[in-house]
Amino acid sequence: MSAWGAAKSADFRGPLDVARAATVVLDAQDTVIGWSRTAEELFGYAQDEIIGKPLDTFLPPRPSSGLTAADEPGSALGVPLSGGEIRVAQHSDGRSLLVATAVSSLPGTGTAAHVLVATALESLRLWESRLALLHGLATQSPVGLGIYDTDLRLTWCNAAYELEIGLPFAEFRGLRADELYSEGSFVTESYPNTLDSVMNQVLDTGEPIVDLHFRGRPPSDPDVEHLWSCSYYRLQDADGHVFGVCEDAFDITDRYEAQKRLALLVEAGRGIGTVLDVMVTAEEIAEVAVPEFADAVTVDLAEEVVEGQVLGAGGPAGGALVRVASRSAAATGTGDEPGEPELPNPSAPVDYPPGSPQLRSLASGGLVLADDTLVVPLRAGGSTLGLVTFRRPPSATFENVEIALADELAARTAVSIDNARRYARERAASLALQRQLLPRHLPQQTAVDLAYRYLPTDDVTGVGGDWFDVIALSGSRVGLVVGDVVGHGLQAAATMGRLRTTVRALAQLDLSPDELLTRLDDLVGQSAEDLMDAVGPPVEPGEDDATGATCVYAVYDPVSRRCTMARAGHLPPAVVDPQGRLSFPDLPAGPPLGLGGLPFESLEVELPVGSLVALFTDGLVETRDRDIDEGLDILGRVLSDRDRSLDDLCDSAVSQLLPDGTTADDTALLLVRTRELDSGQVAHWELPAEPVAVGHARELAIGQLREWDLEELTFSTELVVSELVTNAIMHAAGPLHLRLIRDRTLLCEVADAGHTSPHLRHSEEEDEGGRGLFIVAQLVHRWGTRYSESGKTIWTEQLFPSTD
Numbered sequence: 117m118s119a120w121g122a123a124k125s126a127d128f129r130g131p132l133d134v135a136r137a138a139t140v141v142l143d144a145q146d147t148v149i150g151w152s153r154t155a156e157e158l159f160g161y162a163q164d165e166i167i168g169k170p171l172d173t174f175l176p177p178r179p180s181s182g183l184t185a186a187d188e189p190g191s192a193l194g195v196p197l198s199g200g201e202i203r204v205a206q207h208s209d210g211r212s213l214l215v216a217t218a219v220s221s222l223p224g225t226g227t228a229a230h231v232l233v234a235t236a237l238e239s240l241r242l243w244e245s246r247l248a249l250l251h252g253l254a255t256q257s258p259v260g261l262g263i264y265d266t267d268l269r270l271t272w273c274n275a276a277y278e279l280e281i282g283l284p285f286a287e288f289r290g291l292r293a294d295e296l297y298s299e300g301s302f303v304t305e306s307y308p309n310t311l312d313s314v315m316n317q318v319l320d321t322g323e324p325i326v327d328l329h330f331r332g333r334p335p336s337d338p339d340v341e342h343l344w345s346c347s348y349y350r351l352q353d354a355d356g357h358v359f360g361v362c363e364d365a366f367d368i369t370d371r372y373e374a375q376k377r378l379a380l381l382v383e384a385g386r387g388i389g390t391v392l393d394v395m396v397t398a399e400e401i402a403e404v405a406v407p408e409f410a411d412a413v414t415v416d417l418a419e420e421v422v423e424g425q426v427l428g429a430g431g432p433a434g435g436a437l438v439r440v441a442s443r444s445a446a447a448t449g450t451g452d453e454p455g456e457p458e459l460p461n462p463s464a465p466v467d468y469p470p471g472s473p474q475l476r477s478l479a480s481g482g483l484v485l486a487d488d489t490l491v492v493p494l495r496a497g498g499s500t501l502g503l504v505t506f507r508r509p510p511s512a513t514f515e516n517v518e519i520a521l522a523d524e525l526a527a528r529t530a531v532s533i534d535n536a537r538r539y540a541r542e543r544a545a546s547l548a549l550q551r552q553l554l555p556r557h558l559p560q561q562t563a564v565d566l567a568y569r570y571l572p573t574d575d576v577t578g579v580g581g582d583w584f585d586v587i588a589l590s591g592s593r594v595g596l597v598v599g600d601v602v603g604h605g606l607q608a609a610a611t612m613g614r615l616r617t618t619v620r621a622l623a624q625l626d627l628s629p630d631e632l633l634t635r636l637d638d639l640v641g642q643s644a645e646d647l648m649d650a651v652g653p654p655v656e657p658g659e660d661d662a663t664g665a666t667c668v669y670a671v672y673d674p675v676s677r678r679c680t681m682a683r684a685g686h687l688p689p690a691v692v693d694p695q696g697r698l699s700f701p702d703l704p705a706g707p708p709l710g711l712g713g714l715p716f717e718s719l720e721v722e723l724p725v726g727s728l729v730a731l732f733t734d735g736l737v738e739t740r741d742r743d744i745d746e747g748l749d750i751l752g753r754v755l756s757d758r759d760r761s762l763d764d765l766c767d768s769a770v771s772q773l774l775p776d777g778t779t780a781d782d783t784a785l786l787l788v789r790t791r792e793l794d795s796g797q798v799a800h801w802e803l804p805a806e807p808v809a810v811g812h813a814r815e816l817a818i819g820q821l822r823e824w825d826l827e828e829l830t831f832s833t834e835l836v837v838s839e840l841v842t843n844a845i846m847h848a849a850g851p852l853h854l855r856l857i858r859d860r861t862l863l864c865e866v867a868d869a870g871h872t873s874p875h876l877r878h879s880e881e882e883d884e885g886g887r888g889l890f891i892v893a894q895l896v897h898r899w900g901t902r903y904s905e906s907g908k909t910i911w912t913e914q915l916f917p918s919t920d
C-alpha cells in the first residue's frame with residue numbers, strides 16, 4: 117500500500133457525520149420525533165419546542181425545480197444530491213441559514229421513518245477544503261513530507277518524498293532518517309549536525325525548527341550533492357500526547373547556486389562605482405571578484421580613459437592599454453599578505469604576447485575563454501575602454517553561467533569607469549549656464565521664513581551643477597529642494613536647469629518626496645539622444661548626461677507641522693529645534709539620480725514651531741583640506757545659535773566654512789525656520805459618505821466664512837463644496853474630510869478614500885452631468901488633486917476680495 121493509500125484508509129469524519137451533525141428523527145409524515153442538542157444549537161429550537169412539529173417548521177419545502185409531478189416528492193426533505201443537498205433553513209429567530217443536509221431512511225416498522233442530518237454550509241466547505249489540502253500535500257506538493265515516530269523511524273511520507281528516495285514507500289518504511297542520508301549533515305550554524313540530533317531536540321523541547329540547510333546525496337541521485345531547506349515540528353494529539361515529529365524538505369540546490377551568484381552581483385552593486393574615479397573603480401572590481409569568483413584579476417584600460425580624454429571610435433584595437441589594477445588570492449609581486457593588491461604601473465603600456473586571449477578579445481570585441489583564463493572587454497557607449505582578465509587555478513574552469521556573471525561584472529564596471537571618465541573631463545564646463553538657471557528671487561512663504569546663499573565656484577577650477585528652490589504647494593505647504601549635478605557630460609549646467617524645472621513641475625502634482633525623486637531619476641536616466649540639446653552638439657547615443665546628480669527634497673506642512681523628506685545620494689538636512697539642539701535625520705540615502713536599481717525612501721518627522729532646517733550641498737562643508745565630518749561640526753555650531761536671524765546665520769556659515777570666499781565646488785545653502793498656521797485659520801470636519809452630507813458641508817463652510825468675515829466668497833465656496841463633496845460621494849468612498857484654510861488665499865479641500873481623480877471636460881448638450889467641475893474651475897484661482905496612502909484630496913484656491 118502506498119503512503120497516500122494508507123492515509124486514505126483513516127476515518128476522517130465530516131460535519132455531516134451523525135455524531136457531529138445536527139440530527140433530527142422524523143416519522144412517515146415528516147413530523148419531528150427526535151431532536152439532538154446539536155440541532156438545538158444550529159436551528160435555535162429547544163427540544164420541547166420542536167418535538168411534534170412538522171419538518172417545514174425549520175426546513176421549508178424547496179422552491180419548484182421544474183420537475184414533473186411524478187418526479188417531485190411532496191416531502192420537505194427534497195431530493196438528496198450525492199447523499200446530501202444545500203438547503204435554506206429557518207432559524208427560530210427568523211434568520212435564514214444555508215445548511216447542508218442528508219437524509220437516510222430507517223429500516224423496520226417502528227414510528228421513526230427517517231433520520232435527517234444537517235450542518236452549516238460553511239462547516240462543510242471548510243471540511244472539504246481540509247480534505248483537499250491533505251490530498252494535495254500527499255500527492256501533489258513539491259515539498260517532501262515525512263512523519264517519524266518517537267523512535268525516529270519513518271511511518272509515513274508523501275509522493276514527493278517517495279520520488280526523492282526513488283523506492284516504493286513499503287521498502288523504506290521504518291528506517292531512520294540517518295540511515296537514508298548516512299553521509300549528510302546540516303550546514304546551518306548553531307544547530308546539531310545530524311538528523312537524529314535535530315529531531316530529538318524538537319521532540320524534547322517542542323520548539324519547531326525552520327529552514328535548516330541540509331547537505332547530502334539523495335538515494336535517487338547519489339552522484340550529485342544536493343542542498344535542502346528543512347523544517348521540523350513535533351506532532352501530538354488533542355490530549356497532548358506526543359507521537360512523532362514531522363519533517364518537510366525542499367530541494368534548494370539550484371536556488372543556492374543562483375543566490376551565490378546574485379550575492380556577488382549585489383556586492384558588485386555596492387562595491388563598484390562608489391566614487392567617480394577611474395582608478396578606484398578599477399580596483400573595486402578586482403576587490404569584489406577575488407577570491408569569491410576568481411583566483412586573480414587584472415584590469416587594463418586605454419590611456420585616454422585614464423587621462424579622462426575622449427576615446428576614439430571603437431576604442432583601442434591594437435592593445436594600447438595600461439594596467440591600472442591587479443589583485444590575486446595569493447601574495448604576488450610586492451604584496452606581503454594573501455589578497456594584497458599588486459601595485460601596477462599605469463604609465464607603462466601592457467605588452468600582450470601574440471595570440472594571447474587579450475589580443476584576441478581586443479580584435480573581436482568580445483569575451484575570450486582560454487582554459488583557466490577569461491578575458492572580458494569593458495565596453496561603454498560603443499567603445500572598448502579596456503579589458504578585465506579573470507584567472508582560476510588550472511583545475512578549475514568557468515561554466516556558462518559564470519561567464520555570463522563575469523560579463524555582467526564587466527558591464528557594471530565599464531559604466532562606472534565611463535561615468536568617472538566623463539565626470540573628470542567635463543566638470544569645468546558647468547558654471548556658466550548653471551548660474552543663469554538658478555533662481556534670482558524666492559517669494560516669501562506662509563509656512564516658513566527663509567534665507568539662502570549661493571557661491572559660484574572659482575572661475576578656473578570650478579565644477580558645477582548645484583541648485584536650490586522653494587516651491588509653494590497646495591494646502592499652504594512648501595517644497596524645499598537642494599541639488600547637485602556632478603554629471604560627466606558637457607551638458608551638466610543645462611541638466612541642472614532641466615532638473616530644477618522638472619522638480620517644480622513634479623512638485624505641482626503633489627507627489628510625495630520619494631515618488632518625485634523616482635520620477636526625476638527616470639528623467640535623468642533617459643538616453644542623451646532623447647533629450648533636448650541646449651548648449652552644444654548631442655552626446656553619444658545611450659550616454660546619460662546627468663548620471664551622478666544628487667538631490668534632497670522636503671515638504672513641510674504648517675498645519676500638521678510634519679516635514680516629509682527624501683534624498684538621492686545627497687547629504688541629509690540639518691535640523692535645529694527651538695532649544696538649539698542639532699540633529700541630522702536618519703534619512704535613507706538612496707542612489708544618485710540616473711543610476712537606477714534602488715528605490716528611494718521618505719522620512720516623516722514632526723518639527724516644533726521655530727525649528728531651523730538647513731539644506732546644503734557638499735561644497736559648503738567639504739574642501740580639499742577639511743573632511744566632511746569636520747565641516748558638518750562647524751555648520752552645526754553655527755546653526756545652533758538660535759538668537760540670530762536667518763540672514764546672519766547664512767553669512768556666518770559661509771564665512772566660517774569658506775573663509776577665503778572661494779571654493780572648488782559650487783555651494784548652495786538654504787535655511788528655513790518653520791511656522792504654524794494658527795488654529796483659527798484652519799477648520800476641519802469629518803463627514804459620512806452619504807447624500808445628506810452635501811447640505812451639511814455647505815452649512816459648515818458658510819458658517820466658517822461668516823466667522824472669518826468672508827461672506828463675499830459664500831456663493832463660490834458653497835458651489836465648490838457642493839460639487840467636491842457630491843463627486844466624492846458618487847465616485848469614491850468615505851469617510852470624507854472637509855477642510856478650509858485661511859492663508860494668503862482661501863483654500864478648500866475635500867479628502868476621500870478613493871484614488872481616481874476627476875477630469876475637467878466640456879459636457880455635451882444631452883449630458884445630464886459633468887458641468888459642475890467645469891463651473892468650479894471658472895470660479896477658483898487654482899485647483900488640483902494630491903494623493904496619499906489613504907486616498908486623495910481635491911483642493912481649490914480662491915483669491916480674497918479686493919480691498920480697493
